[in-house]
Amino acid sequence: MPPTWPPPGCALPERRAPRASSPSSSPTIRPSGRTAYAVGLDGPASISTIAADLAAAGYDVPALPDPAVVMRQLEDGEAVAELPLAAYRDLFARLPRDFAAAVEAAWGPPEADPAVRDGAFRLAVLRAGNLAVAVQPDRGSRTDRAGDYHDPNLAPRHGYVAFYLWLRHALKVDAMIHLGTHGTLEWLPGKAIALSATCVPRVLAGALPVVYPFIVNNPGEAAQAKRRIGALTLGHLTPPLTTAGTHGATAEIETLLDEFAGAQTLDGRRAGRLADAILDKARDSGLADDCGLSADLSREESLARLDAWICDVKDMRIGDGLHVYGRAPAPHLSDGTLDAICGAAGADRDHVRTALGASADAERHGLLAALDGRFVAPGPAGAPTRGRLDVLPTGRNLYTVDPRQVPTRTAWELGRRTADEVIARYLQDHGDWPRRIVLDLWGSATMRTGGDDFAQALALIGARPVWDTTSARVSGTEILTLAALGRPRIDVTLRISGLFRDVFETQIALFDDAVSRIAARTEEGPDENPLIEARGEARIFGAAPGAYGIGLAHKVVTGAWTDHADFGRHYLSASAHAYGAGQDGAAAPEALAARVAGADAFVHVQDLAGQDLLDAGAFAEHEGGFAAAAALTGNRPALYHVDATRGGEAKVRTLGEEIARVVRGRASNPRWLAGQMRHGHRGAAEIAETIGNLLAMAATSGEVGDRQFDQLFDATLGDDAVRTFMVEANPAATRAAAWSFSEALRRGLWISRRNSVAAGLAELMEQAA
Structure with a gap:
């Protein structure tokens, strides 16, 4: 069976319908508090910029509301499209018999689906002229999203099937922009390559052209989208980078270490007092445990190890916000990325700056060319921070490595x-x-x-x-x-x-x-x-x-x-x-x-x-x-x-050392948190994701200590500014974050140093409901 989209280097024929009358859709992904969550991408902001680019290119797409409003309408059921049950049954009956039987065996009759109300499937869709912004439904149970995500045997539920039937047969879209890394369509049951007419991705998407903006440093999952849904994967930039620097107790100890270095040659007595103060501060703040200061180390060895650990964390590369598709980061946000790329590749800084700057236009033009059915130049996937300058500019149709040349x-x-x-x-x-x-x-x-x-x-x-x-x-x-x-x-x-x-x-x-x-x-x-x-x-x-x-x-x-x-x-x-x-x-x-x-x-x-x-x-x-x-x-x-x-x-x-390093250097870092707070709904989801992942690491590995939970709580929900931001920007993500901390307390994975934390978390979950 031929793929639903040409391989790199091929072109689609020009569309027969003019731009003003050709609808397209842009589905996003929806775990809890994570609507429009895509790796490294501000999905809500990218929806708005893509809509603006489509309008500028002549598509009948009016200006969208503020991204926060769009997210609220999609999440709260204010933006809805319907597919009547009768129409669904008619379309469902035309699908391969074995697939239909598998859906009904797993989920029962269509009217039992949670998306059905008043005799119709209610789908989260915002119409804007000839653009439909839609949320990809849960593939399976909402209570087991992660478990269902990659299940090779589980048929999708009726509401998921209804969504793709609605796109193709009710809305009759010409193309689907699958926004961000990554969705569930390409992971549905069926063959890994050369899909047949009965493989589920093929059953649902048919020959619908799929244009898939994909983070450029993820070649594996981009290849999966190509293999299984025939997607044209358009590489996009990774988030801007910065260095972690120091903050809190780490910054205080760094200052004391600088004083100690100066005092060693000028005032030995003062240097001794400073050394004792540094080690006391390190023990009180937990830094001594983080960098493995043991009782058998001399004072000089302890100070040297502490200094090396702080330097390591200080130089750590962390994200500074998220990428917005087709838009260049502000000039002051590009410096950290330039440092990382030039340091890895030994490249000319002006050359890299030009290539990064060209990526925004290339992303926009690549998307429009794909929707026009024009040729989109192929480009390699890879990490520019590992010396892969050939992945720049982004906006090209991603391809990966020749496996026969590995390693x-x-x-x-x-x-x-x-x-x-x-x-x-x-x-x-x-x-x-x-x-x-x-x-x-x-x-x-x-x-x-x-x-x-x-x-x-x-x-x-x-x-x-x-x-x-x-x-x-x-x-x-x-x-x-x-x-x-x-x-x-x-x-x-x-x-x-x-x-x-x-x-x-x-x-x-x-x-x-x-x-x-x-x-x-x-x-x-x-x-x-x-x-x-x-x-x-x-x-x-x-x-x-x-x-x-x-x-x-x-x-x-x-x-x-x-x-x-x-x-x-x-x-x-x-x-x-x-x-x-x-x-x-x-x-x-x-x-x-x-x-x-x-x-x-x-x-x-x-x-x-x-x-x-x-x-x-x-x-x-x-x-x-x-x-x-x-x-x-x-x-x-x-x-x-x-x-x-x-x-x-x-x-x-x-593993324990790395967890401590990441919590200090990135997760509890005001610099990283400020970067996420620039991105509203999506940034709040990223903060909640980190909190949930610390819980998962604690539960599975046993390598997370109380101090790591304390640090992350104090920097996020324990901080007035961050907590207020999260409640206002993304209440669902706030609830998810509060639940993660509460679950850590309930399971004995975290013994907080403050007795009031549990009650405060319960109150916050009610406030954000």
Whole structure:
């Protein structure tokens, strides 16, 4: 079956209808308090700018109300379109019989759907001339949104089906602008590629052209949208970046450290008093715990470690607000992004400034060209902060890496060095070589970096890629001798994401082959080669074929868990399908449990500047989920979060260290909060998201302390200005944030230093209702 949209480089024929009479739709995503939530994008503001650009291009689109008004109308049921039940039944009867049966088996008759009132489906739609701004309905149950998001078997509910039937048959749109990363349409049941007429995305969207503004640094999920809904994915800029700087106790201690440095050469007695004051302040504020100051360290060692930790946090790259599609950030907001890109690529600052400035026009023109059915130039997806200047300007039709070239030569060098850093940190912490490591691989990260993380896996087992000299494609691996390696080999287990499974089949086979050859080198002995002891065992695990994600976050946000072991069981169940070694996705729960139980360390590599482990629930699902699974087996492996955001250097931190760093440096930072507050409804949702993700990380990993909750509460709902902003800008997000803090208290994950917090949260939830 041909795709519903041409691949990059092709053009659609000119539309037969003039612009003024051609309706289009722009659906957004709706979790709790998160209407129009898209990664890195201010969806509400982008809706307004897109509408203005359409009007300027000759479309019959009047000016929209203020974004806050649009969001209120969509969320409160003031903006509604209807599809009568009778019309729905008629359209539903024309759909493939097996699909219709699956919908009814899962959800019952259409009149039972919560979107049906007075004999019609009520859909959240705001009409503005020939533009319809619509909220994509929940795919499944509102109480289990996260769990339903990537379910490969669950048919969408009637209200979801009705929405797409209404778009195509009632409104009869010419095109759909799917605003932001990412929705649920491309994750519905069916084949991963080459969809048939009975695959659900094809059933619902048909041949409807899908124009999909997508954050430029997410190639994996952009590829999913291309493969499964034929989307033309238009890359857009990431949010502006800045450095974290210092604030609160960190800023006070930084000032004292500067005074101490000056006093050391002038007044030794005063320097001693300052040193004591610094360490007292560090203990009182929790900074001593954050940076690992132990009683056996000398005063000088403690001060040096504290100074290094503050410098590390101070230089951390954080987002400064959000991107608005087709609009350039204010000049003063571009400096941090320029610093990050030029620092990574060593590029000329004026050249990068020009490329960034051209992105706004390119995004606008790309969208209009797509709606006109004109050619949209292809452009690579990737992270400009990792040296990928070729992704600028944005506004082009995204394409990704050639999987046959992964890992690239550059990625191999970076991955090899990162493997050495992980080993060095483990040696420092434990005094011995690690024998077994579980490495967490995400498809999008592998695409962005050219395979840094996969290269790390090869380096750890003692293999290196071999490239074809003419094509740069990886043709195999060379097994390094123990003499060349200079250390024992490490037995590596890969936990791969669903996108990695779908895209990197060659790498799965490559790793599997290298493992088999290394395990056969029995002359090396098990002390130097632990793979010998487990010859033939599966070492690559992930979700079932066709499934994506782990789905742990929904347990947290719905409160549907009893104890920590629930998360461990869920992780093991969601990850228990083996790949490689002839397994091809076969269920192997005992094999996975054995690998988890025997692991010395777990490693997750983060490659994106401006992103951290409290940005999305997936980090808690993977890192926290593994911690829970290991605890269930009686194991307590080291948990390492590798910061590879600066490309040439990697910093290995424990999971606890990274959480503390992110809470201090970004989540409780007035600079980051001010950036989100510039974006009203969407910014409030981002703040609530961070709070919810801290709860998820606490529940799953056990690595979040009371101080982290205290810091985040004091900076958000405990701060008069931030709390007032959230209540006014997004009451639903305020309720979600208050619920997260309340749930942490109720579950014993947080013991607040103030007794009044629980009552204040309950009152706030009522106020924001």
